[in-house]
Amino acid sequence: MTARRDVMVIFGITGDLARVKTFQSLYRMERRELLECPIVGVAFEDWTKDRLVERARESISAEEDHLDERVFRRLVDRISYVHGDFGTPNTYDRLREAMGGAEHPLFYLEVPPNLFATVVKGVAGAGLAGNARFVIEKPFGHDLDSANALADELHSVVDESQLLRVDHYLGKVGLEEIPFLRFANTLLGPAWNRDHIDHVQISMTEAFGVSDRGHFYDPVGALRDVVVNHLMQVVVAVAMEAPEPGDRSSIGRRRTELLRDVVPADPARYVRGQFRGYHDVDGVAADSTTETYAALELRIDNPRWRGVPFFIRTGKRLHVTQTEVRVVFREAPSLGFGLRGEHPPSNELVVRLTPTFGVRVELTAQRVDAADPELAELDVGFAAPPGEAPTPYEVLFEAALAGGGVRFASQGTVDAEWRIIQPLLDSPPEVHEYEPATWGPDQADALLADRGGWRSPWLG
Numbered sequence: 032m033t034a035r036r037d038v039m040v041i042f043g044i045t046g047d048l049a050r051v052k053t054f055q056s057l058y059r060m061e062r063r064e065l066l067e068c069p070i071v072g073v074a075f076e077d078w079t080k081d082r083l084v085e086r087a088r089e090s091i092s093a094e095e096d097h098l099d100e101r102v103f104r105r106l107v108d109r110i111s112y113v114h115g116d117f118g119t120p121n122t123y124d125r126l127r128e129a130m131g132g133a134e135h136p137l138f139y140l141e142v143p144p145n146l147f148a149t150v151v152k153g154v155a156g157a158g159l160a161g162n163a164r165f166v167i168e169k170p171f172g173h174d175l176d177s178a179n180a181l182a183d184e185l186h187s188v189v190d191e192s193q194l195l196r197v198d199h200y201l202g203k204v205g206l207e208e209i210p211f212l213r214f215a216n217t218l219l220g221p222a223w224n225r226d227h228i229d230h231v232q233i234s235m236t237e238a239f240g241v242s243d244r245g246h247f248y249d250p251v252g253a254l255r256d257v258v259v260n261h262l263m264q265v266v267v268a269v270a271m272e273a274p275e276p277g278d279r280s281s282i283g284r285r286r287t288e289l290l291r292d293v294v295p296a297d298p299a300r301y302v303r304g305q306f307r308g309y310h311d312v313d314g315v316a317a318d319s320t321t322e323t324y325a326a327l328e329l330r331i332d333n334p335r336w337r338g339v340p341f342f343i344r345t346g347k348r349l350h351v352t353q354t355e356v357r358v359v360f361r362e363a364p365s366l367g368f369g370l371r372g373e374h375p376p377s378n379e380l381v382v383r384l385t386p387t388f389g390v391r392v393e394l395t396a397q398r399v400d401a402a403d404p405e406l407a408e409l410d411v412g413f414a415a416p417p418g419e420a421p422t423p424y425e426v427l428f429e430a431a432l433a434g435g436g437v438r439f440a441s442q443g444t445v446d447a448e449w450r451i452i453q454p455l456l457d458s459p460p461e462v463h464e465y466e467p468a469t470w471g472p473d474q475a476d477a478l479l480a481d482r483g484g485w486r487s488p489w490l491g
Contacts, residue, residue: 036432037166038133040126042117043142044072045086048168053141054090056424061106062099063421065429071129073113073122083112089223117149118143123157128157138432139166148184155188166431166439169260170251174456175449181444191350195431196440200261202426202438205388209268209356212382212390219380222360224335229377230482231341232357233265236349238468241323242307245314253325254303257345259452260440263290265384266341269356270331283444290447292333298458300328303470304465306348320462323347326475327455342479346465353488354384363395376406382491391489400451410489415461 043049049072060066084107092098112128115122130136133256136159140150147167154160165185170177185194198204213223220226235257241248248256264286271289275281304324310317324346331341360378375395383389390413396407421429432436463472470485479485 034135034162035052035067035434036137038071038130038134039068039137039139039428039432040071040073040130040172041139041141042073042146043140044083044112045076045078046141048141049389050086050090051094052422052424054087056422056428058087058091058095058098058102058106059422059425060428061109062102065425066106066109068109068432069131069133070110070125071113072110073117073126075114077114078112078113080110080112083110092174092351102260116483117146117153120156123153123159125152127157127159130166134162136163137166138141138163139431141168144170144172144181147181152188153184153462160189160193163189164193164195164431164435165189166197166427168197170255171196171440171445172449173251173255175446176312178445178449182445191442192435194442195435196441197427198260198264198440199423199427200264201440202423203384203422204423205382205384205425206264208388209265209382210271210273213269214273225337225339227360228339229359229361230339230479232268232479232486233341233343233355233358234357234485234488235262235345235349235354236470236488237345237347238349238352238437240348240467241309241312241315243313245312247314248323249319249321250314252321253323253345253347254452256453258325258327259448262343262345263448263451265354265356266293266329266343269358270336272339273334278367279437283441287400287441287443287447288450289333289374292331293447293451294330294332295451295454296327296329298455298460300478301455301460302326302472302475302478303462304346304462304475305462306346306467307464308348308467308482313327322459322462324349324475326471326478328478329451340482342485344471346471350468350470351488351490352386353490355488356382356384357486359482359486377483379486383489389489411480 041049041053044053057066057070087107088103091103113122113125113129115125126386138154140147142150151165173183213219216470266323267286267289271285274285303322305321306323309315310319326344329341329343331337331339358380362377378395379393381391392409393406394409396405427438430436440458463474465472
């Protein structure tokens with residue numbers, strides 16, 4: 032059994048990710064009495080412990096309606112701080128002292144990607160990596176070659192089993208529930224294949240823009256930022272095979288197996304868009320062709336899904352903020368017998384992931400006083416009261432402290448995701464401008480022209 036981590040070391044604790052996510056998640060874990068170990072922050076800034084505590088207070092207060100002083104004090108009592116350059120051995124000597132003899136450390140790297148190898152090699156060089164786990168933030172490379180080069184560099188000092196690659200969608204409430212919904216319900220299981228499903232639509236639309244993140248977003252774009260990790264995980268949840276009975280670790284293998292069956296994306300079935308006004312964002316190049324919208328078609332070459340297209344879209348400054356999966360079933364055959372509605376509309380199953388989790392089933396029903404059949408919508412919402420549902424980073428931190436598990440991406444998963452998307456990076460089509468508060472460029476409609484178009488999201 033994997034040992035529970037006895038210290039959590041956070042590299043980059045003074046950075047932006049810690050400010051908006053890490054401190055809040057640690058506070059909420061402390062409130063739920065899930066933290067059992069000391070926390071050591073490491074960063075270049077020459078801060079005192081008091082300055083770090085003040086940053087923690089500001090960060091948590093900005094995200095939580097009420098800060099419980101007793102919980103906050105328990106949290107900060109766990110925290111110590113090490114100042115130093117990540118490339119200097121003395122930093123790791125001071126870190127060893129701050130760790131106080133811990134034997135099973137968790138090192139969390141919320142640092143720029145160009146520092147991943149520097150930190151891991153520094154930890155290993157100080158003799159601290161033997162029983163360690165390393166949580167590494169995305170992006171893990173910017174294409175297939177760079178992802179493999181980074182993996183080779185890390186594997187030169189640590190084993191693959193020690194690396195936990197973050198995709199916060201793997202901690203999102205709703206994602207793991209999708210395969211459970213499929214496999215735990217005999218109503219759905221027999222119909223979840225190419226014989227009954229016409230196509231699948233996956234949409235992650237965002238009404239907000241890039242704000243002050245232009246310097247980060249412009250070199251990345253929607254395809255790398257969202258599709259290659261987050262939405263590929265949604266595809267996997269919809270399409271993977273059932274895990275082996277009694278073996279939760281097989282979930283990771285099933286994910287990788289599914290991704291290896293996905294055919295590399297076709298640039299001819301890829302639409303790029305950029306919202307009007309993007310060039311005015313600070314940090315964005317005046318001549319940038321970075322996409323803020325991406326829509327594409329994927330195909331899965333296995334017996335369950337062969338012939339069933341998966342359509343994906345995501346974008347900034349769209350009509351609404353919403354993430355959903357929409358499974359569109361095949362049309363029913365003609366009813367015959369002189370009944371009304373000879374061609375009833377297709378059934379659909381919708382799983383909404385954000386802003387709240389819920390499931391909708393659309394069935395065809397006939398009212399005695401209506402000329403044609405209509406869709407009857409059966410909704411089930413799972414929205415928890417504000418502040419109750421764990422955030423993705425709470426889920427990921429708890430999994431990492433427990434030793435790892437299926438909440439993290441493997442190197443095989445990362446390789447497969449880049450392989451699928453690489454043709455779109457090698458041969459990107461032109462970028463089309465679209466108006467803010469719309470559904471993106473009109474050219475994306477052509478992807479589903481013969482399948483009824485993009486469905487309007489479930490906004491209940």
